[in-house]
Amino acid sequence: MSQSLSVRKDVWGDATTGKLGMWLFILIDGLSFGTLLIGGAALRAGAASWPEPGTVLNIPLTAFNTFLLICTSFTMVMALNSVQRDDQKGLVKFLLLTMLGGMIFLGIQVYEYTHFIMGSEHLGEQLAKAGMSGTKFLTTSSVYAGAFYVTTCYHGLHVFSGVIYIFCILMAAMRGRYSSQDYDKVEILGLYWHFVDLIWILVFTVIYLI
Amino acid sequence: MSDGTAHKQSFITKYIFSTDHKMIGIQFLWFGTFWLLWGGLQAMLIRWQLAYSGQPVPIIGKLLFGASDGIITPDIYNQIFTMHGTIMIFWAVTPLLSGAFANFVIPLQIGARDMAFPVLNMFSFWTFFLSGVILLASHFLPAGPAAAGWTSYPPLSTPVGGIAGHGQALWALSLTLMGIAVIMGAINYVTTVIRMRAPGMGYFQMPLTVWGIWLAAILNAVFVPIIAAGLIFLLLENVFGTQFFIAGSKATVEGGDPLLYQHVFWIFGHPEVYILILPIWGIVSDLLSVFSRKPAFGYRVTATCMCIITCLSAIVWGHHMYTTGMSPLLGKAFMFLTLLISIPSSVFFLNWLGTLWKGSLQLRAPMLFALSVVFVFGIGGLTGLYLATVTSDIYLHDSMFVVGHFHYTLAASVLMGSYAALYFWFPKMFGKMLNPLLGKIHFWGTFIPLNIVFYNMMVTGYAGQHRRLYDPYIYEFLQNLKPLNTQISWWAWLLGAAQVVLVVNLIWSLMKGKKAERNPWNAATIEWTVDYPIPHGNFAQMPTVYTGPHEYSNPAIQGRDWISQTEKLTAAS
Ligand SMILES: [Cu+2]
Numbered sequence: 165m166s167q168s169l170s171v172r173k174d175v176w177g178d179a180t181t182g183k184l185g186m187w188l189f190i191l192i193d194g195l196s197f198g199t200l201l202i203g204g205a206a207l208r209a210g211a212a213s214w215p216e217p218g219t220v221l222n223i224p225l226t227a228f229n230t231f232l233l234i235c236t237s238f239t240m241v242m243a244l245n246s247v248q249r250d251d252q253k254g255l256v257k258f259l260l261l262t263m264l265g266g267m268i269f270l271g272i273q274v275y276e277y278t279h280f281i282m283g284s285e286h287l288g289e290q291l292a293k294a295g296m297s298g299t300k301f302l303t304t305s306s307v308y309a310g311a312f313y314v315t316t317c318y319h320g321l322h323v324f325s326g327v328i329y330i331f332c333i334l335m336a337a338m339r340g341r342y343s344s345q346d347y348d349k350v351e352i353l354g355l356y357w358h359f360v361d362l363i364w365i366l367v368f369t370v371i372y373l374i
Numbered sequence: 375m376s377d378g379t380a381h382k383q384s385f386i387t388k389y390i391f392s393t394d395h396k397m398i399g400i401q402f403l404w405f406g407t408f409w410l411l412w413g414g415l416q417a418m419l420i421r422w423q424l425a426y427s428g429q430p431v432p433i434i435g436k437l438l439f440g441a442s443d444g445i446i447t448p449d450i451y452n453q454i455f456t457m458h459g460t461i462m463i464f465w466a467v468t469p470l471l472s473g474a475f476a477n478f479v480i481p482l483q484i485g486a487r488d489m490a491f492p493v494l495n496m497f498s499f500w501t502f503f504l505s506g507v508i509l510l511a512s513h514f515l516p517a518g519p520a521a522a523g524w525t526s527y528p529p530l531s532t533p534v535g536g537i538a539g540h541g542q543a544l545w546a547l548s549l550t551l552m553g554i555a556v557i558m559g560a561i562n563y564v565t566t567v568i569r570m571r572a573p574g575m576g577y578f579q580m581p582l583t584v585w586g587i588w589l590a591a592i593l594n595a596v597f598v599p600i601i602a603a604g605l606i607f608l609l610l611e612n613v614f615g616t617q618f619f620i621a622g623s624k625a626t627v628e629g630g631d632p633l634l635y636q637h638v639f640w641i642f643g644h645p646e647v648y649i650l651i652l653p654i655w656g657i658v659s660d661l662l663s664v665f666s667r668k669p670a671f672g673y674r675v676t677a678t679c680m681c682i683i684t685c686l687s688a689i690v691w692g693h694h695m696y697t698t699g700m701s702p703l704l705g706k707a708f709m710f711l712t713l714l715i716s717i718p719s720s721v722f723f724l725n726w727l728g729t730l731w732k733g734s735l736q737l738r739a740p741m742l743f744a745l746s747v748v749f750v751f752g753i754g755g756l757t758g759l760y761l762a763t764v765t766s767d768i769y770l771h772d773s774m775f776v777v778g779h780f781h782y783t784l785a786a787s788v789l790m791g792s793y794a795a796l797y798f799w800f801p802k803m804f805g806k807m808l809n810p811l812l813g814k815i816h817f818w819g820t821f822i823p824l825n826i827v828f829y830n831m832m833v834t835g836y837a838g839q840h841r842r843l844y845d846p847y848i849y850e851f852l853q854n855l856k857p858l859n860t861q862i863s864w865w866a867w868l869l870g871a872a873q874v875v876l877v878v879n880l881i882w883s884l885m886k887g888k889k890a891e892r893n894p895w896n897a898a899t900i901e902w903t904v905d906y907p908i909p910h911g912n913f914a915q916m917p918t919v920y921t922g923p924h925e926y927s928n929p930a931i932q933g934r935d936w937i938s939q940t941e942k943l944t945a946a947s
Contacts, residue, residue: 181490181569188561192599199603203634207618211629296627303614306627310616314606 186352190359193322197363200318201370204311215294215308220287220301221372222276229272230368233323236265237361240354247347252340255350259334262357266327273320312371319367322360329353383910391500393492394910395477398499400803402473403796405503406466407880411873413461416454418870423451425863427845448844452521453541455842457513459524460545463646463784464552465506470792471653472556472594473502476563476587478803482901482908483581485572485917485940490565498558505551512544520545523842525639528619528632532611543612546605553602556594563591572900574919578674579939581899581923585677586656589684590649596688597642597649604638633698640691648687650784651751654791655680655722658747660923661794662726664897665741666733667935669924672725679718679725686715696764697771705764712762719755723748734927739813740895743794746821747787750828754782757832772842775835781828790820793876800883801890805906809887812879819872823865830862896936898925903938 179187208214217223239261246254280287283300291298296305303313333353336342342350383392392398419438422431423446430436435444446454477495481488489495512519517539522531526545530536567588571580580588610616620630663670670676692700692708700708726748735741757779760766770776793816800808834855839846846852846859893902900917917940927935930943937943 181565184569185491185494185561185565188564188595192557192561192595195596196599196603199600199638200606203603203607203618203638206634206637207629207631210631214629303610303616307617307625307629308627310610310618313614314610314616318606 180348182348182352183355186355190355193359194363197315197318197366200315201366204315205370207307207311211307213295215296217373219294220290220296221312222279223372225272225276226368226372229269230364232265232272233269233361233364236262236269237358239265240357244347244350244354247337247342247350248344250344252337255337255342256334259330259337263327263330263334266323266330270320270323270327273316273323315367315371319360319364322363326357326360329356391496393488393496395481395489395492395495396803396908396912398495399474399476399478401499402469402477402502403803405499405506406469406474409461409465409469409506410467411877413458413466414870414873416458416461418867419446419454420451420458421863421866422446423454423844424846425860427847449518449521451844452523452537452842453518456521456523456526456545457519460520460549461509463524463650464549465509467650467784467788467792468552468556469502471650471788472559472563472587472590473499475583475653475657475792475795475799476559476591478799479583479901480563480566480587481570482802482904482912483584483899483923484567484570484575485900485913485919486566486570487911487913487916489562490569491562494558495562498555498562501551501558502555505548505555508544508548508551512541512548515539515541515544517541525636525643526608527639528608528611528635531608532619533615534620540612543609546609546612550602550605550609553598553605556598557602560591560594560598563588564595567591572917572919575939578677579919579922582656582659582670582673582676582680583653583899584656585680586652586654586659589680590652593645593649593652593684593687597645600638601642604635604642607638608635633695636695636698637691640694641688643694644691645687647780647783648683650788652680652684654747654788657795657798658744658791659722659726659729660899661740661744661798662729662748663924663926664895665736665738665744666730667736667926668729668733669922669926670725671728671731672722673922673924676722676725679722682718683715686711686718690715693762693767696767702764709762709764713759716755716759723752723755738895739808739810739817740794740798742814742817742821743790743797746817747791747794750782750786750790750825753829754779754787757782770835772840773835774839774841775832777841778828778830778832778835781831786824786828790824793817793820798895799901801894802901802906802908804884804887805890806883806887807890807894808883809879812875812882816872816875816879819875820869823869823872826865827862827869830858830865834858834862896934898936898938899923900939903940 239258243255243258243262246252246258280301283298285299287301288299291301291305294308296309298305301309303310330353333349336349388394389397392401419431428445430444431439431446432444438444439446439450442450477489480486509519517537519541520526520531521537522542526542528536531542531545533542536542567580567584607616607618611619617625617627617630619632619635621628621632659670659676690708690712692704693712696705696708730748737745757775761770761776761779797808797813800806835841837852837855839852839855839859843849843852847856890906892905895902898921900919903917904913919939920942921937921939923939925931925937925939925943928937928943931937
């Protein structure tokens with residue numbers, strides 16, 4: 165086995181090479197999110213005015229979406245737990261649920277975007293309260309709008325990639341690829357998914373709540 | 375796993391979608407060389423404009439700028455210097471160092487079968503390739519490619535009051551893709567060095583080349599995502615009309631800030647300098663040791679200094695922004711931190727001299743290039759002090775002095791270092807030696823003109839020439855710089871012509887070059903213990919490491935003046 169030849173124990177403990185790679189990716193990706201969020205915060209600090217929370221963005225809807233995403237973190241943990249117990253059915257079930265949760269999250273996000281892009285009289289009134297003109301909330305509306313779109317869209321792309329990623333692992337899981345002896349790939353997927361969830365909580369807080 | 379031995383591969387899996395780090399390295403080598411020549415040609419055109427302002431470019435002018443009868447117009451001039459900088463930094467030097475040599479050398483020098491993630495490695499190259507295709511395509515846009523300088527500051531780089539056309543959008547897109555490719559590479563290199571070292575290969579048994587490339591990969595991992603986020607801002611600005619960087623009356627709602635981009639750009643941009651130079655420091659440290667037949671002086675100190683510089687490079691970006699109205703206190707802080715870098719830099723520079731001191735110098739082609747790096751990097755480093763100091767920078771900012779300085783550090787040091795690496799590892803990459811005589815002609819043909827060109831650029835800058843003037847001679851006080859600028863141009867063209875020698879040498883040596891022995895330089899590192907062609911999986915038997923990377927002229931060894939890292943000191947004597 166090439167593993168026994170080249171993998172060595174070191175300060176990183178027993179983490180597999182794949183896991184180490186995913187942690188590194190999470191660090192890298194976290195930095196890109198950090199730059200988007202801090203960039204937005206810097207613009208906000210320099211701006212003369214910034215819309216009050218809830219004037220344009222629908223907080224209850226997105227709070228539900230946040231709750232949903234946290235639930236998928238739970239189902240992801242359950243999926244890992246299942247494979248560790250050699251429960252193949254449970255693994256497939258919970259991966260499927262996680263993927264479904266991710267898809268509903270994206271669906272709600274698409275609904276939110278459509279609502280903004282189509283525009284309405286009511287949205288126009290909300291925008292006016294927030295110091296923007298027109299009846300549509302677009303990337304061109306203001307710096308605030310730009311910050312909203314860039315951060316949520318970047319996160320949405322991560323959820324989208326995550327759904328595809330889960331789908332790939334799910335396909336392999338249905339063929340019985342993983343077992344209690346070999347579940348590294350599921351664990352690495354879990355790392356990614358939890359990271360995407362965690363980042364969303366930050367995005368939700370910074371963009372929607374404060 | 376069965377990839378320890380050579381196995382049958384089709385043409386496509388062997389040469390195109392290869393997952394073998396050696397083949398990917400060679401792909402990166404040709405990719406980078408192509409862009410190096412393309413960016414070099416653009417440099418020649420810039421020099422034409424500065425020497426013979428507004429006259430048609432001879433021979434190739436009609437072909438390149440047919441619409442203007444071969445004349446470089448101001449718009450075209452902006453595009454050329456923008457593309458020259460962008461290409462040289464991101465598509466020539468980056469693929470050569472963090473692509474070609476990193477890929478080829480890391481697994482072989484640490485004794486690994488391949489990278490930690492070979493498939494990711496393949497994707498890294500092809501993403502890089504795609505980014506290059508997009509950049510190349512942007513040259514053929516109706517309004518031409520990006521033209522806001524390689525730094526692409528807004529508002530010049532945004533549709534609001536900036537450059538016309540879609541060049542800037544494609545610039546941001548291709549650079550983002552390039553960043554993704556670099557990140558994939560960085561994940562691979564960092565993980566590989568942590569996890570795949572052969573038994574006995576501790577961090578302080580690694581060749582300094584691996585140290586340099588590894589630290590550069592860490593910097594890539596930390597700072598490329600930051601610029602990627604900045605480029606996403608810029609891309610949205612160009613494609614979706616966001617207003618992050620638009621201030622004042624042009625904005626629909628006030629709140630944008632063009633300086634934000636500069637901060638994000640330079641938070642990445644300064645470490646980028648070290649991303650390019652760290653591999654070179656490592657390579658040069660190793661080569662000086664090989665060709666002085668002495669252990670690298672202060673090996674641990676050199677490695678530690680490189681680590682310190684890696685950390686310091688993260689907190690000095692403000693020295694690019696002294697003239698943006700930054701608070702004097704902040705300016706002083708950035709100046710102090712920047713000047714602090716000169717301490718570890720000087721230490722390992724002295725270590726280089728220590729390696730050379732009383733060594734048995736062998737002036738073969740790789741050594742000539744490595745020695746020249748010591749010289750040009752010395753000049754590049756010293757002239758940097760004037761730009762790090764607020765008082766002198768305010769005068770020198772955005773002048774040709776800056777251009778001369780960073781060409782000494784990037785163009786001269788990095789390019790000469792890349793050549794050193796190319797001459798050194800070419801035998802292991804292709805099984806043939808590069809012709810030594812052509813190598814020496816190439817060396818002197820590069821080294822002499824290069825110094826004349828970059829030194830005199832600093833002179834013109836000191837005399838007041840701004841770095842991006844289309845026609846400096848419309849200003850009376852710059853008119854008497856015309857003869858000097860013309861001379862610089864002629865030397866620059868000589869420098870360009872000397873690269874033809876390299877191309878000839880590459881082609882000739884690949885076809886008819888002398889077959890390389892297993893270890894033509896009598897070097898101690900592991901890559902020289904395997905025969906060309908190295909099979910997929912590299913080592914028939916996994917190497918075990920017993921000694922450091924620079925066991926030269928050890929009195930305990932008899933009969934020869936080196937032992938390989940895989941040999942026991944006692945067994946060799
Ligand atoms: Cu800098």
